Amino acid sequence: MAIKIYEALRWASSFLQEHHRDENIGELLLCHRLQLSRASLFAEMRESLKAEDWDWLQKQIHAHVTGMPVQHIIGSEWFYGRKFKVNPSVLIPRPETEELVQAILQLKKEHFDKGAVSYCDIGTGSGAIATTLALEDPKSHVTAVDISPAALEMAKENAKSLGAEVTFVEGDLLSAFLGKATFDIVVSNPPYIPSREVDQLDTLVKDHEPRLALDGGADGLSPYRLICQQLPHVMGPKGLVGFEIGSGQGAAVAELLESHLGDRNVKTMIKHDINKHERMVFAVFGKK
Structure with a gap:
């Protein structure tokens, strides 16, 4: 029956x-x-x-x-009202990252008015951030970088299927742009989990999502240190930086931004997500 x-x-x-x-x-x-x-x-x-x-x-x-993530079973996840394809080579987009994108778009309006800007999404993964920025701010130019060729293929597929114009570059953080490009806005959801904690994550995460997108080094801050060292070499006199962070990392990341962009009259902000957890750090510098 x-x-x-x-x-x-x-x-x-x-x-x-x-x-x-x-x-x-x-x-x-x-x-x-x-x-x-x-x-x-x-x-x-x-x-x-x-x-x-x-x-x-x-x-x-x-x-x-x-242990299999449901997103891998169905092959997709929703982000900012759009369906993105995912596979084990990319981090599954999270709702918290939608808040990062929303905040970046709002700060962009406040800092750059309505003009076109150049964005750079570091560690693009599925391309969720870059594709969303390109679709929500179509007058601007978006560049996305990732060290993983497999992740870039997935990101390109998502951008194409959703009709977004994004320039994709294979590279390690901002290394590919040093001395070659200048961005107005840099955004990233880098790996921020301390190495010792990665193996303690739920099997849905640790066994099925790329460690490359999770492991932030001994204290979870290694990617932020490297990015902040590179920022002065790829940003103009006026800019906006937005990072997603892990719990309790706000002050340390803000200090890194201030130490490397301090000569630009930088202002940093730590913001919480909808669940009241420290989730984002922003830096703005230069006059409006």
Whole structure:
């Protein structure tokens, strides 16, 4: 006898709860599998589920509870209202990073009025930040850099499918631009987890997302030190820098920005995310 959709979801919810996973993952997976919206899925709750779809759901739920991120199962994640493809070569976009982009766009309006600017997204990964900036501020030019060729391929695919014009460069942080380019705005969500803590992360993260995008060195600050050393060589007299940071790193990152941009009358700001955690550090310098 065929199982009903509501029965399949009830099983999924119970199984996920038992394994301390989000009980709503079953809905997300079935919506993806059946190509239905959540509302349409609820409307068909008493319909029978095909045997192959029921087998698929069970297989994916088991994969998820043993560590597979749901985003890798369905191959995408939403960011700033747009669907980005993801795979194990890139960090899965997080809601906190949406707040970084939102803040950068607001500070850009305040600091540069409505004029076109040049952005640089360091460690672009899936291209979520760069593509979003290009689409939200289409008059400006966006450059994105990553050391990983595989990540760049994914970022290029996302930019193309979403219709964003972004210049992609393979390189280590800002090294490729030293003495060759000048940016108005530099933004980055670099690796910021201390090395010793990476192996303590949930299996969803440590076993399925690139360590290159997670490990920030002994104290989690290594990428910030290197970027801040390079900033004076790729930015003009007026600029904006925005970093995503880990918990408790705000003061240290702000101090790095001030020490390397201090001769430009720099002002730094530490901002919290929606959950009231330190999440972003910004530096503005030069007159409006």
